[in-house]
Amino acid sequence: MGKRLKRFVALVRKETIQVLRDRSTLAMILVLPLIELFLFAYAVDMTVDHIPTAVADMSLDAQSRAFLDALQVSGYFDIEIYVESEAQVIQAIDKGRVRAGVVIPPDLATQVERGRGQVLMLLDGSDSFTVQSGYSAAVAVAQAQAMELMVEQVSRMGASAGSLPIESSITAVNMMAMAVVRERELGTIEQLLTTPIRPMELMVGKMVPNIVIASISMLSIILFGVLWFGVPFQGDPWLFAWLSLLFLASALGMGLLISTVAQTQRQAQQITMLLMLLSMLLTGFIYPRTPMPPAVRAVGDMIPLTYFVRIVRGIITKGVGLSFIWNDVLSLAIYGAVVMIISAATFKKRLD
Structure with missing residues (x-):
């Protein structure tokens, strides 16, 4: 030895x-x-589409459905799961089940009528390509729906x-x-x-x-x-x-x-x-x-x-x-x- x-x-x-x-x-x-x-x-700049997405729709009205339909039609987002809160959306991103999340407030239709409609988009910041593509696509959809998009990265590496x-x-x-x-x-x-x-x-x-x-x-x-x-x-x-x-x-x-x-x-x-x-x-x-x-x-x-x-x-x-x-x-x-x-x-x- x-x-x-x-x-x-x-x-x-x-x-x-x-x-x-x-x-x-x-x-x-x-x-x-x-x-x-x-x-x-x-x-390096690569475009990513069909991003797996989680949705917390607390409005459940025609306005929120129109926004979600527009997201899917864009080809950049695939809604995989529906949850009940922002915390559950973040948890789904952390676990790697999805790369993006949408949080719709309960009074979205009222906000849109007043010209202050806001939707929260959460993106997995560990993947810079997802952030770049998801941000651009989501902003375009929100503008078409006369809404303000608040974007946050769940992580920022x-x-x-x-x-x-x-x-x-x-x-x-x-x-x-x-x-x-x-x-x-x-x-x-x-x-x-x-x-x-x-x-x-x-x-x-x-x-x-x-x-x-x-x-x-x-x-x-x-x-x-x-x-x-x-x-x-x-x-x-x-x-x-x-x-x-x-x-x-x-x-x-x-x-x-x-x-x-x-x-x-x-x-x-x-x-x-x-x-x-x-x-x-x-x-x-x-x-x-x-x-x-x-x-x-x-x-x-x-x-x-x-x-x-x-x-x-x-x-x-x-x-x-x-x-x-x-x-x-x-x-x-x-x-x-x-x-x-x-x-x-x-x-x-x-x-x-």
């Missing part, structure tokens, strides 16, 4: 030194996610929270895939296997420094989101830290799996880019998953980012606890375990 620990510590030390020596790659790992953060925050998962995922997957493939091309893995180091020790030894660097990268993104964009961190930081490690382990496992398939660094980059594209389109990062066909959603379910997107938006922007996101945490844990088992078996078989 003592010899195994010494071999493992020596391997981790060797991997850490190798990563730190490659200063250009290290700089890219730490700087590129921050560049992506600013690009997603300032340059915006683009920086939404882009955090994709940046962290790309960094972790690319680091792991490139590290293994590069050593295979240089022939250093074969040299390591001539030593008493076992394949599993080699795999874990490579993951430890990479998960530390990926964690530092994620921390830098969080700090920029809070300090530069002025966004409050609403949830439990320790819960977020532990779940981030779980996600990074899953992402590194995916990177390791890519490294066993790719023959060259170029192939590893191409596979990583394909995974990034699927992650952006199918995980709910940009487009809501609700309107997607079941087959497309099934593909997104095989990507760990799908679950981490909801975890990030839940903890950082809404301040929810484990009881609200336990299903995503469980799914991420199962996914991580399966990917690590497959990656370890494939990695060992490839080395043998």
Whole structure:
């Protein structure tokens, strides 16, 4: 046991030194996610329609029905549930059941006759694309109905929270895939296997420094989101830290799996880019998953980012606890375990 620990510590030390020596790659790992953060925050503008919506209609008259009909006809809002109060609308948004909410006061018809009709629109601020599209569409409908629309964001993280998962995922997957493939091309893995180091020790030894660097990268993104964009961190930081490690382990496992398939660094980059594209389109990062066909959603379910997107938006922007996101945490844990088992078996078989 003592010899195994010494071999493992020596391997981790060797991997850490190798990563730190490659200063250009290290700089890219730490700087590129921050560049992506600013690009997603300032340059990306996507329109979202068919936003799942909750309604608290306390008026129940022709005026309120006309307004709700106009919302649905616009194509931007799909009324999913009806509730009885504003608090229940907010709760539905926090639980992720809907992305928007409408609260209609009991005397709407009277207010409209007096020229002071007001309707409250609540939008899930954890998704900046939903806020942009929902706000524009709702204002247009309200103006056509001669009403004043009061818009509030249930949470206000915006683009920086939404882009955090994709940046962290790309960094972790690319680091792991490139590290293994590069050593295979240089022939250093074969040299390591001539030593008493076992394949599993080699795999874990490579993951430890990479998960530390990926964690530092994620921390830098969080700090920029809070300090530069002025966004409050609403949830439990320790819960977020532990779940981030779980996600990074899953992402590194995916990177390791890519490294066993790719023959060259170029192939590893191409596979990583394909995974990034699927992650952006199918995980709910940009487009809501609700309107997607079941087959497309099934593909997104095989990507760990799908679950981490909801975890990030839940903890950082809404301040929810484990009881609200336990299903995503469980799914991420199962996914991580399966990917690590497959990656370890494939990695060992490839080395043998």
